[in-house]
Structure formats: C-alpha cells, structure tokens
Amino acid sequence: MSFELTIIIPVYNEEDNLNRVQQEMKQFLSIAKKKTKILFVNDGSKDNSQALIEKICKDTDEFTFISFEKNAGLSAAIKAGFDYTNTPWVGYIDADLQTAPEDFNILMEFTGEYDLVTGVRSNRKDSFTKNMSSTIANGIRRAFTHDGMDDTGCPLKIIRTDMAKRIPMFNGLHRFLPAMILLQNGKIKQTPVRHFPRVAGVSKFNLWNRLLGPLQDCFAYLWMKKKYINYSVAKQG
Template identity: 30%
Template sequence: MNANPHLSVVVPVKNEAGNIAPLVAEIEAACAGLAFELIYVDDGSTDGTPAALAAARAGRPWLRALRHARSGGQSAAVRSGVLAARGAIVATLDGDGQNDPAFIPALLEALEAAGPGAGLAQGQRRGRKDGPFKMLQSRIANGVRGRILNDATRDTGCGLKVFRRAVYLRLPYFDALHRFMPALVAREGFSVVHRDVVDRPRMTGVSNYGLFDRLWVGLLDLAGVWWLIRRKRADPRPEEIVDPAGQPADQDVGC
C-alpha cells in the first residue's frame, strides 16, 4: 500500500456485485504509474457486493473498502470516501461502469495545470448511453439548473470528477451535493475546468435511481443551492492591529 498517495479514487456503490471486478481492473490499469489508492464505499448493498469487494482486495493493498450498514445515498457514500481519503486530490466515478476510468489521468492533469485556484475538474459526457426518458430528464434538469445557478457546466451529473480534497471539505454537505459541485466550488472562490469524457453502457445490473425521485428531489435541492449561493458573503481578510511603534498590540516590548 502506498503510505502517501497523491490521488484517492472514490467509488460509491450499491448492489453492483457484477461490476466490482471489471471496474477495479480498469481503474488499476488507468492509474498505473500514479501514487494512488482506491476506496470503494458500499452504501448498504443487499446483494453480493461485500463479497465481491473482499475478493477484489486480494493482492491489492491499495484497495480499501468501506461499508454503510444502511443506505445513505450517493452523496453520503462519496463523503465517507473523501473523509477516509489520504490523497490531497480525489477522483470520483460511478460504480456501474458507465464512467470510463481511463479519463481520470486527463482530468487530474487538467486540474493541476489550472493551478491552485482551480478546485474541480468536471467530466462532461459525450455520446450518452442512457435511455430516452433519462436523457430527457437530464436535458431538462441541466437546462433549468444552468439558468438558475449560472454554473457554466453542461453536465453536472457526470460522476467523473477530480477535485482538491480541501476544497470539497469546505462545501456545505447535503444529500445530492455531488450533482451541484461546480456551483458550490465556484461559491467558495475556486474555478472549475471541464473536459469531455465518453459515456458507456452500464456493465451489468440496473440503475438504483428512479426518474421521479431524481426529478422532485432535484428541484428541492436546486432551490436550496440557489439560496446558499445568494447568502454567500465574501470572507473578510483581517489585518492585525499594531501600536504606534509598529509592534502587534498584544506583544510585550522589553525595557
């Protein structure tokens, strides 16, 4: 195990037993040569996901597995992984195989090339493989979100993200945080860079998210994020008060 990983890859999963082994192998290949660790967070799976993770860990000391006894949602799983991460940079991707981990190095490079003022490199899916209803829902949601939040991001729902852990920990935590990261990162004064990524069909299994759950909860979350952005105030920059001699006011001056 790398004692000092630079990059922590966090993968939230729920009932993805059939996708564990192939996706772990792809992440291993994509991150070869990087100082990285891989953290899977099982969000209360009821299938064979825990056993699949145990099998995948054999011979891979850089692979860690966390588990929620009860499902807390995707944002909760991502947060658990970020809190456990030891890398200064965190990458996330969905556990169903639709996000290609081969794009992680490019997103990492884009973030670091943009300098310390950049907080997030956000993937933007091209050639999406979702069904027509999900595509329609995403198109509407992205359009409404973009007009209200003005986050300059075409596709915030893409799970492929690379960000600075310290920046993430400054964000207000709530369910569905992962869908609003560009706006919230910008709220903290950091820039967001975008890179196109290729979407793929799900490897196996079915989606754990329903159309109407996403729609109605998403509208409430959008209203909350809009309120947070409107309430943001510039952080004051304090200056130390000095006495006429030029010494800090609380510093003793010898005789």
C-alpha cells in the same frame, strides 16, 4: 512516493460489476498521471457487494473500503469519501463503469489551473428518456446556479481535497459540486469524456430523482448560497 489522488467508488448492489471494476481500476493505476489509490464506499448494499469488496481490497494494497450500516444515498457516500480522503486530490467514478477510468488522465491535465475538473459525457449511451430528463435537469440547475456546467451528473470528477472537505453536503448536493467550488472562489473546468452502455446491474435513478428531486435541491442550494460562510486568513500569529 506518496499518493496524490484518491478515487471514490460508491457502491450499492453492484456485485455483477465489481470484478470488472477491480480489473479496470488496476489497469488504470499502472498508467495514472498521479499516484492513485481507490476507496470503495459501500452504501448499505444488500447483495454480495461487501464480500467482493473485502476480497478485492485484500488482494490489492491500493484498494481500501468503508461500509455504511445502512443505505444513505449517493450524496452521503460521496461525502464520506471526502471525509476519509487524505490525498491532495479526490475524484469519483460510478461502479457501473459507464465512464472510463483512463479518462481521469484527461481531467488531470487541468489540475494545475483548476480546483474542480468534471467530465462531460459525449455521445451518451443511455435511453432517450434518461438523456432527455438529464438535459432538462441540467438546464434547471444551470438557471439556478449559473455555474456554466453542461453535465454535472457525469460520474467522473476530480476536486482539490481541501475544498471538497469544506462542502456542506446534503442529499442531492452531488449535482452541485461545481457550484459549491465556485462559492469558495475556486476555478472549475469541464472537458469531454467517453461514455458507454451499462453492461451489468440496474440504474438507481428514475424520472422522479432525475427531474423533480433536482428541482427541489435547487431551492436548497439557493438557501445555502445565501447563508454560505467564506473567509480567507491573511495573517496568523
């Protein structure tokens, strides 16, 4: 049986989380509703992440990796994951495991009808400042995109791979994945998933890149929407 889903795990200085990632992802592989493999994307980590990733991939056939020469950011890591995926579906989850791999099975229930399914973090276990800044950022983004999504920052999504590969990524566009699927006339869905406190490592985001960065990205999205090329081939000879 061939693989149906690739789960991308972007990694930047997450050495304290990777052993837990291996354990929880292996457990998920045994219960996944689609046959699944894992793709680590090491975004230029400066700690011991790469050595741990290589050991994990050597120990388990379903785990593979690519490693950047230097840090390029989350959007680049997700874009690279899309580029290196060869399964019908692609998803991603953060290495901090504040969302549960098992909840991919919740998202998979909707893949018969939708092209992107994203989680919405219920009862978020983050600080007041982080929650408030995310709420404001999501409100700003919805006003620009009208995508109807409440939590595009949720690090638990699955997307039809052929549509993911057509997304013209730029820095910050990981927040606009549902909107970019809508530009392709795709169908999107959000559904509640669990959320947990971070138990190791540190967050890579601050007030600037949660609020002001997304606001700048909204204007880039509007430019892209105006220029976006979308076509459908009716016949080929």
